[in-house]
Amino acid sequence: MSSAPELIEQFRPTYVEIDVDAFGRNVEAMQRRLGDTRLVAVVKADAYGHGAIELARRAARSNVPMIAVSLLEEALELRASGMEIPILVLGPMKEEQLRAARENDLRVGVAGPEELAAIAAIGADDFPVHLKLDSGMGRMGVTRGELPDVIRLLRRNPGIRVEAIYTHFANASDPADSFTQRQLDNFREMLDALRVAGIDAPLHHSANSAAGVRGLVSPGDYARVGIALYGAEPLDSGGFHLEPVMRWRTEIARLKTLPPGHGIGYGTTFTTKRESRIATLPVGYADGYSRALSNQADVLVCGRRAPIAGRVSMDLITIDVTDVAGAAVGDEVVLLGSQGSEAITADELASRIGTISYEVFCRVSARVPRVYRADGRISIRSKFFEHFNLSSRSQG
């Protein structure tokens, strides 16, 4: 991490800009929408590719009660950055990892009886867990048939403190699917079965972004919100989104005029139909711009759309700027985000290749520097910083 903005000049002009202020406004907009339900900010997978340290810190400033990640490593990274906020680890862990979780004051989302038994084996006298119930998704969580096992384990191990009981929806992004209501009913029935056995928790949570936006929450619950905070659409039908946070930009590195009938790129999957101006961009699938977007997507140049021409290669992309008058070497090109009055959203890119915005964000690789804007200040994160000679420059 560096606070010197001029350092970015030493890099290839391909980077993502992260609008931390917009993220903060999104957190607060969701908090208002959730009312008495408390927002847990989900920053797993490096905050969906945006940068977990910077965004978790911003979420904490808006007084979220908890941060959720997927991996122990992700939680440890946040702890190492000085964050003392409660952190919930959602993914499954083995005994060694569970020990480390305990030592670092993390909350553990319990995936099933095996994990509960591993926690019991550690024998801590106060181990806070969030017990996950499988209300129908069939992936993580305790099934109805496993409830007796879980009840037995919890009775025998009073050191395991069930701080929360939770579940996860399979299809809350589709309001027409009644399965979400069935999952809620199943969750309530399983909670009742636990209560009859004397087991409950002060907290419950089930909602993700989609369920939160739809109001499928109860006062006092937590809601685990990810995608909405990054400005993408939580609902399949669209129609609700907050401010985009990520903007991915590069510059034209090479511009040439080619005659009609000229092939472009690997496999020559694009052939010019007229005299064409073809621009080459220093970004490719190794940076996380999917090769499936070959000949499928647009980018923005001079505030206009220009199509990808030919295959996306590992390090390069070619675009057709024949219809973008004035496009020149060094001009900014936007792959994701807005330029002028035009915008390319993660949902648009996802829809071109049959995936979801989540994957578009997560694909942006560690090779791409992140430039953070927060409160009028700029800071930069890149895994390559340490290799530059920075002796004459300030480092934060």
Ligand SMILES: *Cc1c(COP(=O)(O)O)cnc(C)c1O
């Ligand atoms: C990722 C995740 C979330 C957040 O989902 P969004 O759709 O991004 O809001 C919530 N809960 C669990 C268990 C998750 O894994």
